[in-house]
Amino acid sequence: MNLKTKRYGLGALLLLGLMAAWLHMADKNYVYKALIYNLANIDDNTIFDQRKIDAPFTAQPWPLAEKYNLVQLPQELEQLNEEMDPVAFLVVKDDSILYEQYWDGYSDESLSNAFSVAKSIVSMLVGVAIKEGHIKSVEQPVGDFLPRFRKGDKAKIKIKHLLWMSSGLNWDESYINPLSMTTEAYYGSNLKKVINRLEAEEEPGKKFIYKSGDTQVLAFVLQQATGMSLSEYAEEKLWKPLGAAQDAEWSIDQPEGMEKAYCCFFSNARDLARLGKLYLHNGVWNGDTIVPPAYVKASLTPNGLINSEDGKKVDFYGYQWWLVPDYKGQDIFYARGILGQYIIVIPEKGIILVRLGRQRGGWTGEHPSDLFDMIDGVNKMVD
Numbered sequence: 001m002n003l004k005t006k007r008y009g010l011g012a013l014l015l016l017g018l019m020a021a022w023l024h025m026a027d028k029n030y031v032y033k034a035l036i037y038n039l040a041n042i043d044d045n046t047i048f049d050q051r052k053i054d055a056p057f058t059a060q061p062w063p064l065a066e067k068y069n070l071v072q073l074p075q076e077l078e079q080l081n082e083e084m085d086p087v088a089f090l091v092v093k094d095d096s097i098l099y100e101q102y103w104d105g106y107s108d109e110s111l112s113n114a115f116s117v118a119k120s121i122v123s124m125l126v127g128v129a130i131k132e133g134h135i136k137s138v139e140q141p142v143g144d145f146l147p148r149f150r151k152g153d154k155a156k157i158k159i160k161h162l163l164w165m166s167s168g169l170n171w172d173e174s175y176i177n178p179l180s181m182t183t184e185a186y187y188g189s190n191l192k193k194v195i196n197r198l199e200a201e202e203e204p205g206k207k208f209i210y211k212s213g214d215t216q217v218l219a220f221v222l223q224q225a226t227g228m229s230l231s232e233y234a235e236e237k238l239w240k241p242l243g244a245a246q247d248a249e250w251s252i253d254q255p256e257g258m259e260k261a262y263c264c265f266f267s268n269a270r271d272l273a274r275l276g277k278l279y280l281h282n283g284v285w286n287g288d289t290i291v292p293p294a295y296v297k298a299s300l301t302p303n304g305l306i307n308s309e310d311g312k313k314v315d316f317y318g319y320q321w322w323l324v325p326d327y328k329g330q331d332i333f334y335a336r337g338i339l340g341q342y343i344i345v346i347p348e349k350g351i352i353l354v355r356l357g358r359q360r361g362g363w364t365g366e367h368p369s370d371l372f373d374m375i376d377g378v379n380k381m382v383d
Helices: 003-025 030-037 075-083 117-131 152-156 159-163 181-187 191-196 212-226 230-239 269-280 293-299 369-382
Strands: 049-053 086-093 096-102 248-252 265-267 322-327 330-337 341-346 351-357
Touching (some): 049 230, 086 369, 096 269, 096 369, 117 265, 117 269, 117 293, 117 330, 117 341, 159 212, 181 191, 181 212, 191 212, 212 230, 269 330, 269 341, 269 351, 330 369, 341 369, 351 369
Antiparallel strands (some): 086 096
16 A cells, blocks of 8 residues: 555545544434435334334224225326335225225235324324313414423414414425434434524514424424323324224334424324324214314415415415315315325315325425326226
């Protein structure tokens, strides 16, 4: 080895050493985990601490439609499934399972990360907490629950601003940057510390800017308001009343820690479809009101704010639910996750579609293109 090579080698080691020292001093050791595991995956429950959400002792089974799995998928849907690496595809029509298919060893019992579908679940839990009086209304200031939101511009933030993704907080929604808040929240071990660093940079309630941090703040509000962990509250108020067949899991930042509320809810297609059914029926389940119908209606109403991306009025987002108004005469709402996780509800036809997988399509405006392919295919399927 010549002198020049030795110098390069020593220089590289010195640089790595300095980077390691900086990461340690900056309290960013989570970066190592981010680099090891790279991009998020549907089976990341194996690398994180999890909190279990118990199913009830007696499940409420889904009825099977008379034509269960006898209806042929349209060719476009079959091709989409071949291309987009799914693990589950489920169609419910009129509260009965019409069609289901699984891939890669997954089944109706398999756990899979639903990613940002969790945001819609958090929104549901806010509605439950309002019904029970733990939260007065969506107009209540966040500072009533979290001390760090009682002073300065953060004191202006209300619960509805978080639900609308319009908090004005300086959350960095980046999935590629290893130093972003989103990466730290996902791979790190102290969500409270991340949230405590947030500052108000814009007036709340003015602009829609999609930020996972808004959902995470809602989770801390719910925890403080109810005196329960997010998983405990979901188990008691949603999972057991809805008769889920399988236990679910929610990733937490450390043992006995906080749920990663903006993502990381692990379940299966059949049980996730129950959430779609609940909102299809305006928050009422078998005659019992789980989420107030007025809150459900507000959740599925466009927030009408200014979209920070294009300056246009938002008609595609409510309380942490995505909306597709008047698509070929149908008003559709859905929850979605980053790798092609969907709970899609088409009220006019009584359809609930759940798709879980590892990929999603490109973009058509604010929506993934495969969303419309699935909607068109299922509409053709049930005609």
